Amino acid sequence: MSAQRKDDHVRLAIEQHHGHSGHNQFDQVSFLHHALAGIDRPEVSLATTFAGITWQAPIYINAMTGGSAKTGAINRDLATAAREAGVPIASGSMNAYLKDPSCAGTFRVLREENPHGFVMANINATTTAGNARRAVDLLEANALQIHINTAQETPMPEGDRSFASWPGQIEKIAAAVEVPVIVKEVGNGLSRQTLLRLQDLGVRAADVSGRGGTDFARIENGRREVADYAYLRGWGQSTAACLLDAQDLTLPLLASGGVRHPLDVVRALALGARAVGSSAGFLRTLLDGGVPALITQLTSWLDQLAALQTMLGARTPADLTRCDLLVHGELRDFCADRGIDPRRLAQRTGTTPGNGNGNGNGTGPGAGAAGAGVLNEMTGSTP
Template identity: 75%
Template structure:
């Protein structure tokens, strides 16, 4: 039953990507164009560092799948793409492995095909410390993702209905493991209050996992005979909204959910993300065109991101947080309701320029 569910998830996720890859709230974020801000391409670096982790590029392949023969093939190809492009890669939920160890190779292939890369293990918030360590060991993980997904479990026919144990268990896991711990949403977003709670539990990183990409409430409702949870389609906050909501929290944040192109990557970095993950769009490319096309897509995104940084005058991904941004539409309404001053983002370069004048430094 688990392997069938994993295959269903892939099929429905790809269908969702083909049908719903248009507008999302990243489109309500735009850069103010400063015509003489550009720098030289050789001076641009894509490297990012956060919570003691160093990546050569700020893009990663986020959690997708594993647990069946066909999803093992997907993980093999994702690992090859990660190896060839230098991006980090996360496994899908490893709950299937805990229930059926015979599917271990559908996850361990991530390390087999990518021996020197950055690999993240993925578990749910109910996993015991022993199971978590088994997951880490299986893929020789450099970091651990704990996914939280109440809005997926609720319409899931066989989903969990008890969530009160998640907070103490996350704290227990974070205290027990030796690799960095990331708590990630699966597509409904992390609010500021949730990220602050996550930080208090000893977790080092939050993956905001916002609305805008794969909609797991929709996917799980699609697995129901009557589809009676359609009212949950689109639940939660967008990734852009989450980034605005979590400005200056104490831990680094990663952005995933609805990332469609290199411009969305740049927008997310400019809004404060230390790294940016994509999954659904990459899965669609892999299923429709194959691993070579996915490698080409990731390589193109990275080249385009470097080009955008060059034009915007951002030597590093972190420097994008100095660029001026305009926030419009429903995203601006969200900020108004949450007490977030969007005007500050439109004038960030002025404060940078003032600091340069004060210190006598140059851009």
């Protein structure tokens, strides 16, 4: 049944994106154009650092699949593309392997095809510390993702219905494994309050993974005999909203959920993410055009990211947090409801003479802090 569920997830995820309008709340974030902000391309680096981890590019192939023959073949191809493009990759949930070691090869292929790459194992929040170590060992993983997914489990016919133990189990896993632990949502977002709690639990980073991409509550509802949880469609916060909600926190953030192209990547980086992941978009490319098409897409994204940083005057991905952003529409309403002043985002470069940071107008004192903490005291309220 687990293997069939994994195959169903891939099929339903692809079906979900057919005919999709393509719009999400990333479209409500735009850069204020400074026509003299540009720098020279050789000055640009794509490298990003967080939680003691350094990646040579700020994009990664996020968690997808594994556990069946079909999904094992997908993982092999994804790992090949990650190796050739030089980007990190995450496994899909390894719960199937922890229950049935005979499917280990469908996950292990991520390391076999990508022996020197950055590979993340993936488990759920009910996993024991011992099994967490097993998952890390199988992949010789460089980091461990723990996915949290109450909005997916609730309509899932065979899903969990007991969530109270999750925080304590996350804390145990974080203390037990020797690699950095990254907690991620699966498409419904991480609120500010959740991120603060995760930091207290010893988590090294968090992937906000917000609404806008694959909707797993909708997928699980589609697997029910009667699709009676349709009202959960669209549950949660968008990725952009999550990043806005977390602007003054110190926990390093990754971003995924609804990332469609390199502009969404630089939007997320400018909102404070250290790196940005995608799943469904890369999977569609792989299934439509094979490994060569995915390698081409990944290398094209990297080239375009460097080009956009050059235009925006950002020598590094972290420097994008110094760029002026405009927030529109429902996302601006979200800011008002959460006590966030979006005007601060639109005034990050200041009006002082250029100080060599590549942002044209200069940044003014203190405006160059990178990462998620660039808008300290932005909300003016306690969590």
